[in-house]
Amino acid sequence: MSVALEAQGLGKRFGTVEALRDLTLSIPLGGVYGVLGPNGAGKSTLFRIALGLVRPSSGSVKVLGAERGDIKALRRTGSVIENPHFPPYLTGRQALQFLAAASGARTVDFQAWLDRVELSEAADRVVKGYSVGMKQRLGLAAALMTGPQAVILDEPTSGMDPVGIADMRKLIRELADKDGVTIILASHQLDEVQRLCDRVAILDKGRLAAEGAVDALTAASRKLRIEASPVAKVLDILGERGQPDGRDAVLATVTRAEAPALIRALAAAGVDLTEARWVGGELETAFRFHTGGTVNAG
Numbered sequence: 001m002s003v004a005l006e007a008q009g010l011g012k013r014f015g016t017v018e019a020l021r022d023l024t025l026s027i028p029l030g031g032v033y034g035v036l037g038p039n040g041a042g043k044s045t046l047f048r049i050a051l052g053l054v055r056p057s058s059g060s061v062k063v064l065g066a067e068r069g070d071i072k073a074l075r076r077t078g079s080v081i082e083n084p085h086f087p088p089y090l091t092g093r094q095a096l097q098f099l100a101a102a103s104g105a106r107t108v109d110f111q112a113w114l115d116r117v118e119l120s121e122a123a124d125r126v127v128k129g130y131s132v133g134m135k136q137r138l139g140l141a142a143a144l145m146t147g148p149q150a151v152i153l154d155e156p157t158s159g160m161d162p163v164g165i166a167d168m169r170k171l172i173r174e175l176a177d178k179d180g181v182t183i184i185l186a187s188h189q190l191d192e193v194q195r196l197c198d199r200v201a202i203l204d205k206g207r208l209a210a211e212g213a214v215d216a217l218t219a220a221s222r223k224l225r226i227e228a229s230p231v232a233k234v235l236d237i238l239g240e241r242g243q244p245d246g247r248d249a250v251l252a253t254v255t256r257a258e259a260p261a262l263i264r265a266l267a268a269a270g271v272d273l274t275e276a277r278w279v280g281g282e283l284e285t286a287f288r289f290h291t292g293g294t295v296n297a298g
């Protein structure tokens, strides 16, 4: 089995609202997968259906190869859905012990998980005094301590400061690369997603608007900016794939694979090359293109 989450023609109606419409999506096992979309696109609904918290109106979803609601698959799937809540007068350590007991987990190394999410110093303080970021990290420890194969995180960096966001990004990447946990996350932080995720799905009004490797989705807006002299010769060699950028540079629409040959051709034609660098290629551009221009902060 190489699929972590598979949705087939998934639909969900809440009264007159169609939160998901005929969504077919396959999220591979391994790596970090981002589910993106404007507010109300259906990201949380997809996650809630996958976790057995909400019943779909049509279609089906499998998690780790098992039908929705399968207890064994759910035990192998951790989750942090929106800001996690803990009994406020328990300490971080007690909260993990309480949740482990509730889920029937027997051999959990609480200290190791508290260390891993950098909560060792705060472990014996009550959760009530924790910051948003600390609660998110405690939620992540709670989701991971039972050794899941996949983890679903709904906006894991919401309400965090830039340092907290960078730490969370590092931890998530490490969990995927070193621990082999498949991470599926929803986020509005497109620059973070671009740095963190291997693949993404872009949802728009409950539909799948785009899906693919981050590199492939961003390739359309990525250009090679070539600063060279004479510019006219560069434009001549590039033909339709070149456009002037100021007086001494050209934007070339080429792929990474084509770049070395282009640079060799320019040198062979006697062009003096001062600089060649990639510009553009932001995930935000792809997001705007596929969702009709809405980018949400927060």
Ligand SMILES: Nc1ncnc2c1ncn2[C@@H]1O[C@H](COP(=O)(O)OP(=O)(O)OP(=O)(O)O)[C@@H](O)[C@H]1O
Residues within 6 Å of the ligand: 014, 017, 018, 019, 037, 038, 039, 040, 041, 042, 043, 044, 045, 046
């Ligand atoms: N329990 C519910 N009852 C009624 N409508 C709901 C319910 N849950 C979600 N919806 C609606 O379904 C649509 C999709 O919501 P969902 O929370 O899945 O979007 P989202 O992409 O996660 O949005 P956000 O980025 O704001 O978290 C929205 O229009 C929302 O108002």
